[in-house]
Amino acid sequence: MNIAIIGPAKVAHLHAKAAQSAGNLVAVYGRDQARADAFAGQYGINAYTDIAQMVAQENVDVCIVCTPHPAHRVVTVAALEAGANVLVEKPLAASVEDCDAMIEAAKRANRFLGTVSQRRFYDSSTRVKQAIDDGKIGNPALGVAQLLGWRSKEYYESDPWRGTWETEGGGVMVNQAPHQLDLLLWYMGEPESVFGVWANVNHPFIEVEDTALAIVRFKNGGLGNIMLSNSQKPGLYGKVHIHGQNGASVGVQTDGGSMFVAGQSTIQDPPVNDLWTVPGEETLLAGWAAEESAKFQAVDNMTYYFAEQLREFCQAVGEGRAPAVTGEDGRRVVQLFQAIYESQRTGAVVKF
Numbered sequence: 386m387n388i389a390i391i392g393p394a395k396v397a398h399l400h401a402k403a404a405q406s407a408g409n410l411v412a413v414y415g416r417d418q419a420r421a422d423a424f425a426g427q428y429g430i431n432a433y434t435d436i437a438q439m440v441a442q443e444n445v446d447v448c449i450v451c452t453p454h455p456a457h458r459v460v461t462v463a464a465l466e467a468g469a470n471v472l473v474e475k476p477l478a479a480s481v482e483d484c485d486a487m488i489e490a491a492k493r494a495n496r497f498l499g500t501v502s503q504r505r506f507y508d509s510s511t512r513v514k515q516a517i518d519d520g521k522i523g524n525p526a527l528g529v530a531q532l533l534g535w536r537s538k539e540y541y542e543s544d545p546w547r548g549t550w551e552t553e554g555g556g557v558m559v560n561q562a563p564h565q566l567d568l569l570l571w572y573m574g575e576p577e578s579v580f581g582v583w584a585n586v587n588h589p590f591i592e593v594e595d596t597a598l599a600i601v602r603f604k605n606g607g608l609g610n611i612m613l614s615n616s617q618k619p620g621l622y623g624k625v626h627i628h629g630q631n632g633a634s635v636g637v638q639t640d641g642g643s644m645f646v647a648g649q650s651t652i653q654d655p656p657v658n659d660l661w662t663v664p665g666e667e668t669l670l671a672g673w674a675a676e677e678s679a680k681f682q683a684v685d686n687m688t689y690y691f692a693e694q695l696r697e698f699c700q701a702v703g704e705g706r707a708p709a710v711t712g713e714d715g716r717r718v719v720q721l722f723q724a725i726y727e728s729q730r731t732g733a734v735v736k737f
Contacts (some may be wrong), residue, residue, distance in 0.1 A: 386699045387411045389445045389469070389558035391436065391460045393424035394544070394694030397472060400449045401428050403691035408699055411443045414460070431617040436460060438604035440467035448697060450500075451473055453546040454554040458483035459500070462490040462638075468668025470497040470702045473697065475563040477715025479554025481723055484716040491712060499698050499708040500715030503690035504564045505571065506697075507656040508677055509637040513627060517572055521663045528573040528609040529628075530565040532557070532640070534620040541591055548591030556593030558583070558722035562613045564639060566718045567710075568625040569611070575604045575717075578736045598727045611725075626660050636660030 388404040389412040390397050397413070404410040405428070415421030421432035433439035440448070448464040450457055450473040457478045464471050471491070477500045478484045488610045491498035506511055517525055534557075546552035553560060570576070581599030588595045595616050601609035619642075626636035641654030657674045661667065694710065703710040726733040 386446035386702065387442060387444050388447045388449065388695070388699075389439055390424075391450045391464060392456075393420055394451050394453075394620075397424065397451035399691055400451055400695075401472075401686050402685075403688045403695050404449065406572075406688070407692040407695040408447070408575035412439050412445065414439050414448075424681065435503070436463040437467040440464060440469045445469045445562060446702065447472060447695075449695070453544075453552055454479040454559060455483075455552060457725045458486055465490045465494045465496050465498070466471045468494065469497070470499075470698075472501060472698050472708075473493045473715065474501045475567070475715070476500075476554075476559055476719050476722075477712060478719055479559060481716065481720050484712070484719050485503075488712045488716065490660075497698075497702050497708060498712035499701075500567075500710050500712060501691070502564060502567045502710045502714070503694045504568060504639045504656070505630075505710060506661045506693045507639065508680070509656045509658045509673065510568060510625075510639065512658060512673070513568075513572060513625070513635045513637050517629075521666075522627065522633040522635060524605060524607065524629065525573050525603075525627050526570050526607050526630045527628040528603075528607060529626045530562075530569040530609070530613075530624070532562050532565050532623040533617040534561060534623070534640070535616040535618045536561070536588070536595070536637050538588075538590055541588070542704050548593060550592050550737065553593060555722065555726070556583075556585075556591070556595055556597075556611045557615045558594065558597050560724060561615060562597075562722075563724045565613070565623050565625055566640070566721055567613070567714065569609060570717050570721065571714075572606055572625065572627050572629045573601075573603050573605070573609055576609070576721060576724075576737050577604045578600045579721065579724045579728060580675060580734045580736065581611070581728040583725065583729050586614070588615070597648050597722075598690075599727060599728070601721075612675050624659065633663045634660050635663065655686070
């Protein structure tokens with residue numbers, strides 16, 4: 386399929402490389418012609434400052450949105466209305482209102498909308514989901530999502546849109562934690578209510594939160610605990626653990642060591658299952674870790690999982706079915722962190 390990038394930012398380079406391996410990268414859109422031209426020159430593609438023109442002239446099947454979060458709605462709706470299917474970098478948007486507008490635009494245009502959540506495609510992540518679906522832990526009773534990372538002053542100064550409510554839309558919940566929040570919801574199901582708080586612990590030079598905590602009640606009767614922070618130097622890990630009603634537990638460490646920053650650092654540690662007490666399977670962790678480590682070393686781990694999700698998205702478009710990670714999935718993540726902001730504002734439990 387013909388693929389185009391919207392927004393020639395840092396993470397767009399990873400998606401461009403993924404698109405070259407998963408499809409036919411043909412174009413890039415940017416508001417600034419010079420910046421779009423420079424990006425296009427690196428990949429031998431054409432640059433545009435008009436989305437509709439790009440989609441029409443290049444016969445674009447799929448657009449990948451890589452703009453700052455509050456700008457997702459405008460460019461996504463434009464691409465959908467022009468006739469392209471759209472895969473949006475996480476989070477889907479900075480507000481539920483924007484998510485709803487994007488989902489409605491996809492329905493009107495009869496096109497598919499998806500959200501980038503490449504950590505779902507880790508073997509260790511899918512193994513947790515399969516164990517839950519197979520009933521190995523019984524009903525998911527307690528889900529724990531943790532992200533303890535670090536973002537420096539240089540990180541926030543690397544792009545003018547970082548660190549403000551208007552241009553980034555939020556802090557650790559909006560930019561760094563959607564992967565863990567998505568996995569928590571994927572494993573535990575629909576939330577019923579949430580009570581949350583947030584703070585800025587050690588980043589006085591930004592407006593948004595660097596730390597957030599929340600307690601979630603899920604519709605299946607399970608409970609959830611969320612602990613997210615950009616205040617641990619140099620960064621520790623991202624984990625999602627699910628404890629079952631039968632006493633067994635499964636979990637994945639999606640991120641380890643210092644946290645990955647697009648354009649500034651690389652992924653250091655492979656994702657692994659770091660918790661597994663399913664009866665009869667307790668000894669399998671070491672073998673799985675060895676397999677995942679070998680795979681991690683054998684592929685370009687910076688782009689491989691982006692390409693895996695893009696291939697699945699393109700396949701879904703070709704088959705006329707919903708992709709593995711839909712716009713509605715992205716909306717659930719936005720609804721969750723928006724509810725935590727609302728809970729902090731009101732001091733009350735927020736019901737969904």
